[in-house]
Amino acid sequence: MLTCTSNGKRKAVAAVLEHASGDKRFKILETHMKRHQHKADALIEVLHKAQELFGFLDDGLMLFVAHHLKLPPSRVYGVATFYHFFTLKPKGAHTCVVCLGTACYVKGADRVLRAIETRAGIKAGETTPDKQFSLVTARCIGACGIAPAVVYDGTVTPRQTPEGALERVKGWCSHGP
């Protein structure tokens, strides 16, 4: 069982479990955990799956995972916040990842990023208020041969310029200046 004894936490877990019973995605996540035999060392794999299903990790979801893997919630929260890949906030409908690896950087990825930031009116790591567009930076996506690279909704696009990038994200950020 969950290693928390206070009444409040127990209530929170009960609420999460009840909420989960009506959602198909929790069922899929449970199956995934079963495949890993509910082992604690599968935590990162499970969180990957959870983020894939839900888009981000909210408190209830982390409590759910903690409960099923028999881990303290602090451990799940600690892992989820340690790794950059996990996000605790919802992402926008469209995502643009600007690679800031060394090769991309010396070839002007910072200029591409600045152009998009200005156009969308948000900083890297933020989402527009209308939840349409998230701007993210990456440390290196390993596409250095075609630098600077930008990933638009999962599609790696080679040799970007500030103008080309603005053209791509034009439709996604309607509320920019």
Add this chain to the structure above:
Amino acid sequence: MDLKDLLALKEKELAARKPIVIRCCTAAGCLSSRGEAVKERLERAVYDAGLGERVEVRGVGCLRLCCQGPLVQVDPDNLLYERVTPEEAGSIVDALNGEKVSVARGNPNDPFFTKQQSIVLANSGVVDPNRIESYVAADGYQALHQALHEMTPKAVVEEMLASGLRGRGGAGYPTGLKWATVQKAAGAKKYVICNADEGDPGAFMDRSVLESDPHSVLEGMALGAYAVGADQGYIYVRAEYPLAIARLQTAINQARRLGVLGSAVFESPFHFNVDLRIGAGAFVCGEETALMASVEGKRGTPRPRPPFPAESGLWNCPTLINNVETFANVPAILRRGGAWFAGIGTERSKGTKVFALAGKIRNTGLIEVPMGTPLRVIVEEMGGGAPDGASIKAVQTGGPSGGCIPAEHLDTPVDYDSLNKLGSIMGSGGMIVMDDSTRMVDVARFFMEFCMDESCGKCIPCRAGTVQIHGLLAKVLAGEATARDLGQLEELCDLVKNTSLCGLGQTAPNPVLSTLRFFRREYEELLLPDPFAVKLAVPEGTVSVEIR
């Protein structure tokens, strides 16, 4: 599955080969330039032209010249086509009938290709990474069979010691010694881990190896497991490499089905299972103890060594942990002998090294050269120098743990020791070329920002030191620093370097120190005059003296 079956499979695959092979690059770089559509279009064109009997369209791994992708190579005429678009792809097939081709032709006899010597990348661009048969046809898994049936684990380690192979992850620890230590370590349960958490920005060799030839890594791991007596392996891959993950998973499934992984491999008592572990975007997980914590499902923070993983690693069991490229070297070493491998390279650095050439250079892509190749040959002859008439200013090796080698040292042979002497490191193999337009202080700040973000926060010198160094560099760049700040910067770098817990902190100051060593002028030009410097009034006609 025994040797007869393996050879039969190879014969079958070779017999099914068609006289003409069109090889399409399907590694991540070319796929992002619509490589998949090119391949589909080629397949359709071959079918439409009724050449299905004579021509094979094969999706292969990296064809190396990434900047000109998507690449298509046609055998046996050795024709190379660059920047192929799906619309034009059909004309490559028409060219087989003697028609004119509209696609740009590359030169396969360029020094970029001819100066390479392939061991790790021997299969890259030749075999189909999605089919184990293709790897078997290239003599794959024969080394594993030979080791299991003709060699003792001790003999395998002997062979590795004789090869002189050093770890390709960056530190360059002799692989044979590591294997021998794990072999001798007491423990019923042992593990093998392949470190595929290629976090250095600007490095993509491991990604290419995994995407192009995943089976060579699996075979290398199986050989390592046999040598040290392990039965479970993990490959820790970055989540940023989805294609590599997919191909590895396919490869593991196929290897299990064929009986070269799993229980009773090649009808011997040897068992070996491999599982994938997906990283979640933490650079520090490239450090071995942090990586093992991450495999165990914890926060990826390093711990002090000793005990080294060879004695107490994953779940406190003896663990063999090597880099992707190291494992990819192993099958070739056992197939051709350690002495053959030791004959390549320099006295203290044996074999070849794969580099990811990128940055301000004409030919970007993947190269594999013998150790000891001068840097000038790599960047000027193979890389073609800086584009647009600019001149090369420096070459950055080793990512955020490495340093910048200035143009005047381009004649340095590339091996572990020569690079160390210049204050840089071999690293995992990223090589970023910088031209005159690159400001070195900005580069140092860029790397320090990286280390600052990626510091796991466990030890203070790294957690606080990187922030302070970054602050000082920003101050220099803003033109607000004085000579005193520069002195403090050097002192701080020294402190962080010598007192940090793990490799991340210990090497984080390297980019600053190396740019300070070779490009000090660029720092000094940004400094404010020292407010405490006193100019003495001296009689006219004498030389003025400045006292600080």
